[in-house]
Amino acid sequence: MSHELEDVWPLSPLQEGMVYHALLDSEGPDVYAVQLILDFDGVVDAVALRAAGQALLDRHANLRAAFWIDDLDQPVQVVVRDVELPWEEIDLSHLTAAEVEGELRAFADAERARRFDLDRPPLLRMALIRRRDGKGVADRSRLVITQHHVLVDGWSAPLMVRELLALYDAKGDDSGLPSVTPYREYLVWLSEQDRDGAREAWTTALAGAEPTLLSAPPVAAASDGNAPVPALPERFITHVPQETTAMLQAQARRLGVTLSTLVQCVWGVLIGRMTGQDDVVFGAVVSGRTPEVPGVESMIGLFINTVPVRVRMDAGDTWADLAVRVHGEQGALLPHQHLGLTEIQRAAGLGDAFDTVVAVENFPAARDTSAERRAAGAKIAAIEGRDATHYPLSLAVTPGDSLKLRLDYRSDRFDRDAVAVLADRLVRLLVSVAGDAGRCVGAVELLSAGERERVVGTWSSGSVVEVPAATAPALFEARVVEAPDAVAVVSADGGTVFSYGELNARANRLARLLVDRGVGPEQVVALGLPRSADVIVAVLAVWKAGAAYLPIDTSYPVDRIRFMVEDARPALVLTHTTAAGMWEDGTATVFLDDAAVHAELAGFEAADLTDADRVSPLDSACPAYVIYTSGSTGVPKGVVVGHAGLVSLVVASGRRFGVGRGGRVLQFASPSFDAATWDWSLALLSGAALVVAGAEELAPGAALMGVLGDAGVTYCMVPPSVLPLLDVGRVPASVTVVVGGEACGPDVAGRWSAGRMMFNAYGPTETVCATMSEPLSGEVVPPIGRPIDNVRTYVLDQNLSPVPPGVPGELYVAGAGVARGYLNRPGLTSERFVADPYGPAGSRMYRTGDLARWNSDGTLHFLGRADDQVKLVPYRTR
């Protein structure tokens, strides 16, 4: 054979992409090896079929192309004149029907796995397999055409079959067939297009677009360089019911858009909802068959192109709004679809912007080949096409009475279950748009009934636990009655400061003094005290008087302190003389380190107070404390937490952490943080001892390790960033560690959970603690766990709809621990504390501003802040 060169052509953009891909990915099977399988009933004339295949090659120059890339600036395709069709005949007629099926599949797979050399034409081969049919009488044959995608697109497949059969009938003589429009004409047309204009159009269309990635990145290549060879894509097929298919088509007509646009809108909404984005990009396979090339619709070759589709969803968009807008945007880009994807992405600065591709296969000739089937002497029983893609996920939609949805996915990026769930959601969205284009896309249900039941039911709800309808001081007093001599407060060196009885007596005296000054329920008493046992006495005294305490860190700037005092308007400030300068003239103050006050206190009775002693009755709905946090606005606001929530938290966490009599809880957090309230409530409401130390004694490092050991601490709650400053080996395994307040890294979790109880607790000040993990283990990013007893958590999108498991959404918290709101800020309160649509009537939920997702096991994963909220360091020890 001469291998005479007939012509040299440039490549079309997708051809170029495929050639580069083949170069990069030269190991294992080539994903772009595609197959067409024709099954014949009856006797096939092998000689005529082979002649027909050869004639096909002879007629179409582009099927005889080789691709040259080495040492060239631009790859070229070289058309070779005389190319012999690679032809193989295999006889399997000796095998039984059962044996033959396996053999056929193995053969097709092997053929597909045999790589083509792109520079050795033709990139096409045929094999005819003869076999007996099931009954063992008549002959059956299968023709397997394996070719490289760089030659032909899916649209060409039925055209190719039609020509092949016509040529078969004519025994390879093509004189009866219409003449071929050369592929070169299309390439010429391509070269005449305005590429600068196209680049500009795509740049504009994609400005500000965000990459949209649905799949997890592939597992990192093995360090020895023997990365697993990616297998050919797996396939998942499902169908849209006939009735829905008809309704979809009618809907598209009514909206004046194509079915393809409708499918693209649905895909956009789907991946948007699954990535938490309202602006998404994915690829679309376009036919590329421009009407400007006459006869293009019957040409055999590669015309398709992959171009980006951007779908932006505005709040309140209906399916109709979206479809009409996307239709308009697509229409404007239609003249620019000839530009290659690499160039588009380069121009738009988008990089690898997407990992999903959608193709709506509206091949004109795909529908009916029955005429050809009959025409061929042997009847064709089936035509099966096997197309390919290197994208992690591609959706191919084949129109018909019942829309066929084919999802090809890379198994290193998606597992089959995830793809099945995706397909399920896709159909649900298609049903939605088919049924009512006036529906708001954001409100369309994405979840199955089962998923919904989990994410706003079983997973979202902590155990419902009976909690005493008591206030914090009542619970404390119950512990006093049980064991008045038990240790209540311990110092850094482990020495007893107060027994429960002593602490109670002191708190009662101070409470009576407060009542004497007119303090009562629904009032605020500020505590401007350094870390000391005095703080604990003061907290209990304020509670016993019925008021809520407001901790004020006297090391804060004076402006900030004044702001809090002005905002909260405390009835009284309990403080030390050292902080006297902090308070404006006219502020009612009581100095707990003043001898005169001591004398006055000694005059009060030490017995517990009852409602009869208080200004007005105290109940569990009353505020227990007010703590200031800075929100996204940066303006601090007072969070008001009631007794009921605090008591529920203490009961739940006491059980989870195993804190009770005999335990020793370190009070690590600064009194001005809610974590401190948790510490002292956890200890003193459950009968344990509270370890109170000075700021220097708690400095993360040697000092803190000393306290943990000396004071016999059994439980401490610290921000995870404190732990790397300690030597894990020097902290007894008997110390249970709870981390919270910020994300904990896998290394810290791994090191500190080994041989020790360790938990991750999550919650903003507005809900104290909302979720807790199980005991942690292993070097993994610890989950924040599940909602604690009597608390509900939801992961919702902007429409307050639950997002599917695995999808990021905003975390909402409802139930017992939720604060009453912000002190004197009804507007802000109603903005952040909203009606809970999934809870009992009248219940509220707090919008945390944190992003989270559900793991498949029903635990929550923290993903960061939804905005750039200013956050104070939670572990100040002063």
Ligand code: AMP
């Ligand atoms: P604050 O209201 O100052 O207590 O801050 C609460 C914020 O700290 C939460 O909204 C989260 O952003 C973050 N946070 C609290 N606990 C955790 C945790 N366990 N993991 C990650 N972030 C946390």
Ligand code: MG
């Ligand atoms: Mg906190």
